[in-house]
Amino acid sequence: MFLPLDKTLVIAEAGINHDGDLDAAIQLIDAAVAADADYVKFQSFVAEELVLPIAERSTYIVEGSHEGESFRDLLKRLELDRAGQRQLSDYCKSKGIKFLSTAFDLQSLDYLCDEIGCDVIKVASADLTNLRFLRHCGTKNVPVILSTGMADLPEIDEALQTLQDAGTKEICILHCVSWYPSPPEIINLRAMHTLRDRYGLPVGYSDHSLGTTLPAAAVAMGARCIEKHFTLDPTAFGPDHKASLSPAELKEMIERIREVEAALGTGGLAPDDIADIELSQRRVHRRSIVTTKSINKGEPFTEENLGIKRPGTGMLPRELDLILGKPAARDIQAEVLLEPEDVAK
Template identity: 45%
Template structure:
């Protein structure tokens, strides 16, 4: 059984509050997720004052402030991240955070992150990719908004600068993502084209799509979650609440077990039911010793611990070696 790495994406759903961030850690741990992920960055280092909000951000937070002003309210400080990382260690869940600028890469490396999560928006950011790759750590990269060629170009930059162990996530950068925009089959295209591990970063409203992704071979699942979808902020509406996150994780673990080894054979759990559910060749009426077995005096009925009906033609025309009562198993 291959275990799926499940990343509970807290992102900025703490709304800039360390207390809320810790509560998100607790919820992620309770859900059974492997990793809880946040976002680290200096807004002025990665967003200009002229950058507008996305439409979904305007809908969720209003259109009066700029993207930069919104982000300044949402980011935790380095000091708070030190405390948050320690809290994750205490709770017993792996801490991860996506860096949004080169300075944050340096900070998170110092903090002790063992995995890099590259967001979709950085897939064309050459200096950023070179910096990430130079650390020689495992990389998980979302591919939202990207063409296959752009993914290939980013992979080449990463590999040319020393990166290894890269996992690509199929992703649609829309919050929430309409089901018709998910394109799960693109995950298989990434695997076939680039020969690497693949997974899925989900922004749909439900839990069905990430579960389906696991059934299709996703080795990593990332999903946004929040304490309450009604909280103010840009990403809450497209996030799961704690009970839903827990249900998703549980369902994925069930699917992992259900995938099996691909060998078609009776499972241990169903072997006892073979006798119960299958049929045998049975006397359709009382049969005398020496009588020929014909279509008129034999039939097939349960249980299945006698002669298999697949030997029907072999039985027809032979003679009964003894008397048989109706419904008795035929013996040759």
């Protein structure tokens, strides 16, 4: 399995937030490294292969476009050419972080897999119904991370079957909501459980909400992979900046995710699963059987002369019923722990 077993895979999504500037893309890689992400991901496309000049735009895309700029014009301005993608991949290697890019056309997919050597394919939600593209992914013999924004279960069924029939052996499904930014009330994190239970595959979450809360919540719910947009400046002009984290927020998100992972534990409650530091608190917080009055030798133990108080270093409270009615083996002071030898046989 390409997903790590001991931690959540975190993909820092730089996407198109470089605004077509290779120096900005390099700075985004540096920010992802500083945040301790596992991958930094960009987007690879040829604008003419992706959209018609008359393609519709969402409101957030319109807001991030220059006046008179078509969807194709916008994407053309944000394209990374092959030399640039190679430079970014090489820079990632030099910095010890994995390079990833979402391909939006067959040419870009071939370049990323066959030339750059990406070790995983990330399929965008927009291509979940693009069966020709999915079949081509299946020929690359690498794992696939599949986003499912906008998709219903029959569409996801078809996409997964297509990938598997084409030869894809490892798939992680990312729950996703394709709106930027996504308000919490439409995110439906429990959909991850639906996907996991239906397909028996690892699941994750591609987050388009504001802030760092929901990725950590997704990890607590079983997400094996988290993808999140980030930018050098969330106030910058462009379609994705305002739904992206700052570098400091990206670092904070990953720290929160790692804290949640540490807190999840194994789920075991056998004696060996309880931490020594917690076991030591039994002495402090648990209770023992104690005398509430002075008891003479031979006097029977009763509810009136015995009680249950801290500390938890004496006879266990569960033994009280076994002691009641038995005689004291010696004279015993009030307000002391009862010892086994105090009880006559």
